[in-house]
Amino acid sequence: TEPFMKSPPKPFPYPLYVTRPFLPDLARYQERLASIWSDRWLTNKGRQHDALHDALRSFLGYDNLSLLNNATQGLCIALKALDIQGEVITTPFTFPATPHAISWNNATPVFADIDSRRLTIDPQSIESLISPRTEAILGVHVYGIPCDVEAIDQIAKRHGLKVIYDAAHVFGTRLNQTPIGQFGDVSVFSFHATKLFHTAEGGCAVSPSPALIKTIDLLKNFGIEDEENVSAPGVNGKLNELQAALGCCVLEEVQTELLSRQRVLSIYQARLASIAELELVRIPGEASNSLQYFVVRVPSRVTGISRDYLHNALRQLNIVTRKYFFPLCSTFPHYRNSLSVRIPLPKAESAASEVLALPFHGQLTDDEVHGICDAISYLMTK
Ligand code: T4K
Numbered sequence: 001t002e003p004f005m006k007s008p009p010k011p012f013p014y015p016l017y018v019t020r021p022f023l024p025d026l027a028r029y030q031e032r033l034a035s036i037w038s039d040r041w042l043t044n045k046g047r048q049h050d051a052l053h054d055a056l057r058s059f060l061g062y063d064n065l066s067l068l069n070n071a072t073q074g075l076c077i078a079l080k081a082l083d084i085q086g087e088v089i090t091t092p093f094t095f096p097a098t099p100h101a102i103s104w105n106n107a108t109p110v111f112a113d114i115d116s117r118r119l120t121i122d123p124q125s126i127e128s129l130i131s132p133r134t135e136a137i138l139g140v141h142v143y144g145i146p147c148d149v150e151a152i153d154q155i156a157k158r159h160g161l162k163v164i165y166d167a168a169h170v171f172g173t174r175l176n177q178t179p180i181g182q183f184g185d186v187s188v189f190s191f192h193a194t195k196l197f198h199t200a201e202g203g204c205a206v207s208p209s210p211a212l213i214k215t216i217d218l219l220k221n222f223g224i225e226d227e228e229n230v231s232a233p234g235v236n237g238k239l240n241e242l243q244a245a246l247g248c249c250v251l252e253e254v255q256t257e258l259l260s261r262q263r264v265l266s267i268y269q270a271r272l273a274s275i276a277e278l279e280l281v282r283i284p285g286e287a288s289n290s291l292q293y294f295v296v297r298v299p300s301r302v303t304g305i306s307r308d309y310l311h312n313a314l315r316q317l318n319i320v321t322r323k324y325f326f327p328l329c330s331t332f333p334h335y336r337n338s339l340s341v342r343i344p345l346p347k348a349e350s351a352a353s354e355v356l357a358l359p360f361h362g363q364l365t366d367d368e369v370h371g372i373c374d375a376i377s378y379l380m381t382k
Pocket of ligand 1: 017018019020021070071072073094095097098140166168169189190191192193194202203320324
């Protein structure tokens with residue numbers, strides 16, 4: 001396809017959102033709803049919950065998995081299950097949920113810089129921040145790019161730290177064939193509507209340790225052991241039957257969504273790779289692509305064109321891109337003057353000012369993706 005177009009592109013007649021939830025066959029969902037109606041069982045580990053639990057365990061390859069009502073609550077519960085109370089070294093280049101979960105546990109997030117290529121937490125920066133109060137590292141596999149799990153593992157072993165991964169973007173990811181959640185002490189996935197696999201709201205925790213998942217199961221259900229024993233100060237983190245049923249239906253058809261996203265990705269890559277002013281954020285070869293986001297970077301060294309210009313100009317054309325993840329969490333009022341920000345974070349700042357998530361989901365037609373590429377080509381080269 002011709003990479004440059006001469007005339008200005010026309011706005012789309014409807015918004016093209018950064019993402020849209022995949023909706024499974026409605027009749028299949030209604031069948032499951034009918035079974036919920038006849039069971040009259042709406043939450044607290046019903047049949048749909050158990051069906052989704054088993055299906056995900058085999059689909060993802062995890063023995064120990066706990067379904068949750070969302071990933072934020074999941075992170076809070078995971079940190080509690082590991083009894084983290086001191087400092088947790090984490091990345092500022094993430095969704096607010098990541099440091100907030102640490103803060104809700106009355107622990108202190110401490111922001112490390114990121115690796116400028118992978119965009120994930122930089123192991124060297126982690127080492128520079130370790131103090132006698134450090135108890136854990138919380139890495140985020142941002143956009144589906146795995147953290148440097150081996151380096152993090154070594155640091156954790158050397159200093160006796162726990163490792164938690166925010167796995168909100170890595171549904172199905174394998175790193176050199178190993179399911180990504182096998183690394184660290186615990187990983188938490190999000191099943192929010194904006195995720196490739198979703199239950200409208202939901203999530204799960206996985207861990208190599210059956211004992212830790214047992215604790216998470218306990219903490220997500222008020223700490224109730226049985227009718228007469230409550231052994232821990234738990235919360236309510238349960239996934240209900242209507243959402244679990246939706247998840248079962250989405251999982252049955254997730255391959256369709258993956259194929260469609262692969263089609264969209266191929267068009268973007270073929271059309272945008274030739275624009276010198278744009279860098280495509282790529283998933284490293286050793287990892288499978290979770291196809292969660294498609295992100296480009298507009299390097300600030302490019303004169304005349306900034307990420308914000310591209311974002312605003314595309315919005316005029318009804319192309320709704322998002323600046324995931326700007327602003328950095330380290331700039332939020334709650335953190336910026338606190339013990340959380342101890343070192344300059346230049347690489348994270350530069351990434352946050354340059355990234356742009358483009359519309360990326362299976363319902364986009366080829367023509368729409370080409371239209372987005374036409375608009376970007378025009379704006380970047382005019
Ligand atoms: N860790 C990381 C690294 C995360 O990225 C997230 C969540 C979490 C933890 C926490 O996971 P959860 O506790 O949510 O399970 C959205 C999502 O709400 C959020 O889950 C996600 N990350 C984040 C990256 O994106 P917003 O504030 O950008 O959402 P919103 O409402 O602007 O939606 C984005 C677009 O999606 C809309 O422009 C249109 C489309 N959309 C959205 C919804 C909800 C639809 O078409 N239909 C819908 O039903 O946060």
